[in-house]
Amino acid sequence: MKYLFMLATALTMAPVAQAEEMAPADGGRSDIVVTATREPTPLTQVGQSVSVVTRDEIERVQAISATDVLSRLPGSSVVQSGGFGQPSSVFIRGAENAQSLVLIDGVRINDPGDVGGGFDFGALPIAQFDRVEVVRGASGVLWGSRAVGGVINLITAEPTEEWSARGQAEYGWRDRRQANVSASGLVGPVGVVLGANWMKGDGFSAFNERRGGTEKDGFESRNANARLSLELAPGLSADAGGFYTKANYDYDASGADALHVGLKRDTLGYANLRYADAAGRLSARFGYGLNDTRRVSDDAVFGPYETNGRTERLEAQASFTPLEMASLLVGGETEKQTFDDNYGAGDSTRINSIFGNLTLRPLSGLTLNGGLRYDDSSDFGDRTTFAANGAWVLGEGEEAAVLRASYGEAFKAPSLYQLYTNAGFRNLDPETSTSWDVGLEQPFAQGTGRFTLTYFDRRTRNLIDYDLANWNYYNVGRARAKGLELGMQVTDWEGFDVNLAYTYLDATNAITGTQLARRPQNNVYASIDKTWEMGLKLGADLRVGGGRYDDTANTLYVTGHAVVGIRAAYPLTDMVEVYGRIENLLDEHYEVVRNYGTPGRSAYAGIRVTI
Incomplete structure (x- = not known):
């Protein structure tokens, strides 16, 4: 009865809109975030560790996939079994890929048909997103199941009052072609955003071709997104949107070339009703997400394995917010997942x-x-x-330091695959975790730079593992991940943009003492870009991935690597820019997953048009 009363109260107070905000109300400023608190909040009032990547940054580094962006952030490491389209995992602070919640415009896209209920990043391009927010650390109170390592929110553009459009085309190594377009504006009273990528x-x-692989594993990806918004009355608005992605790709087994083919298709939709009073003290949202x-x-020998999730x-x-010093957020959710295979x-x-x-803002x-x-x-x-x-701002002015600390609990519900495949339903407990972190942010260079240092520690229990003898899943594991994150960002300081992200991670199996598979202890990303008055942009980046074990028993070791890239861009007119880059400039031979290949030296060139 207590539960029903609290749920009814939340629903009564929130007659409109969805539980997640789509994007900051100020049009995408990097000092306003929504994912950490589920509503627009200045970064200086957020106690968790957060990274924000804007459209300008995405274009500056010429990123193509979501993993290109995520691999540049502190506390985040990416593992992919080959090239675009191949299975790809993102580990936040050493948590399993399925232990991070992934959102598009605030709507969950974790796959209900995945073994652990995670999201495969391997076929997700970044072209259609204007902003990426990553919250590190347990976020179970506000986001529920899977937010053990953190939350990744990929945000598309918002409608604008005047029509604007952009387009991009690129060509490069191994006959890779890409084209994308997007536009936003008003059609009468309706705000419209449209986008597509191929x-x-x-x-x-x-x-790995250096181990004898000769057959190329090609791919084709198609994506589309749309969003509509309408003001119904003063303070009352509605919006709806969707995101579609489909990728076909070839893939191999771990020990040899194979003529396997795969398909990934995701369809996401949402509709919301929103309310905000003129005084800014009450806001409410109600919505539906699908x-x-x-x-x-499709294995060339054994045939296809198909899963469907919803x-x-x-x-x-x-x-x-009854007082300036206090505000209360309450909400309720109901979620249904279904899964089947062939x-x-x-x-x-x-x-x-x-x-x-x-x-509370007492001082x-x-x-x-604090939340429950x-x-x-x-x-x-x-x-x-x-x-x-x-979060405590120590002083005043644009270079005041910010001290942050957080404690969080989270859980990951057993996936439908773990519950119902093989021997039928089995009684599994959720994986649970407790984590804490403490960090310091120090702005510098008249506020254009930001230096962050964070220590974190997470303990996870009831990890779900597979019993090879009995062919089913069971709760057995315990893990601990602790480490240090260092970040530095400089934006447009006398024409320079600088990014540094370093992570030291000690992620171990708490029962055996072995290192968790595919987690490097040391991970570094550094980049520097310079823009001249004539418009010329030059940049370079360095990725250093430490060595890691490829198996849970720590018998298979993959050595570390260092990869260098360079890039350039030049505006031909106010609306047209040409660009190009060379990835893996020194042609480093390396693996991140044992026996699986990585790209060698490769060059790409493209053109962007903005109207």
Whole structure:
């Protein structure tokens, strides 16, 4: 009865809109974030460690895929079994790929048909996104299941009052071609955003060509996105949108070339009703989100394995600020997931949730947050999680330091694949974690630069593993991940842009003492770009990946690597820019997954048009 009362209260206070904000209300400023608190918040009031990547940064480094962007951030490492289209995982602070929540415009895109319920980043381009926000550390109170390592939110553009458009075309190594277009503006009272991206290439052998792979594993990717918004009355608005991606690709086994082919298809849709009062003290949102996935792995010998997943969510939340020094966020959610495969396995599961978060500003520059969440699952029962964090601005002015600290609890519900494949339903408990971190941010160079240093520690229990003897999943594992993150960003300081991200990670199996597979202890990304008055832009970057074990027993070791890239861009007119880059300039021979290839020296050139 208590649960029903709290849920009814949340829904009554939030008659409009969806639980997630789409993007900052100020048009995308990097000092306003939404993912950490589920509503637009100045970064100086956020107690968790957050990274923000803007459209300008994406274009400056000439990023093509989502993993190009994520691999540049502190605490994040990327592992891909070959080239574009191949399986790709992102580990945040050493957490499993399936232990991070992935969003597009605030809507969950983790695949219900995936083995662990994670998201495969291998075929996701970055061209259609204007902004990426990454929250590191447990975020279970506000985001629920899977937000163990953190939350990744990929945000598309918002409608603008005047029509604008951009287009891009690129060609390069192994006959890789890419083209994308996007436009936004008003059609009468309706705000419209449209975008599309296409990419195709011969690729390279997923089985390492330097180990004998000769057959190229090509790919083709097609993507589209749309968003509509309408103001219904003063303070009341509605919006709806969607994102579609489909990729066909060839892939290999781990020990030899193979004529395997795969398919990945994701369809996402959402609709929201929003309200905000004129005084800025009350805002509310109610919405519906849908994610539908299809995966096909067609083995040349054994035939296809197909999975279909579907997630539907109803969400509501309200934020009330009765006093300048205090605000309260409450919300409720209900989520249903379904899964089936072509071998007859499949079923559904549901989670109902309520959450609340209290924000206090007792002193100038000090922000404190504390929250609770209650989840009731049809498969594992109920669970309550707690979180608290704070941010303290030490001084005044644009170079005032910010001290941050956070504690968070999170869980990952068993996936439908783990629950229902092979031997039918099995009783699994959720994986649970507790984590804390403390960090310091020091702005410099008249506020154009930002230096961050963060220490983190996370313990995870009830990890789900596979029993090869009994052919089923069971709870057995415990893990600990601790380390240090260092970041430095300089934006447009006398024409220079600088980025540095270093992570030291000690991620171990708490039972055996071995290192977790495919997690490098040391990971470095550094870049520098210079823009001259004539418009010429030159840049270079360095990626250093430390050695890592490729298996849980720590018997297979993959050595580290260092990869250098250079790039240039030049504006022909105010609207037209040409650019080019050379990746892996020194033709480094390396692997990040044992036996799987990585690209050698490769060159690309393109043109951008902005109207």
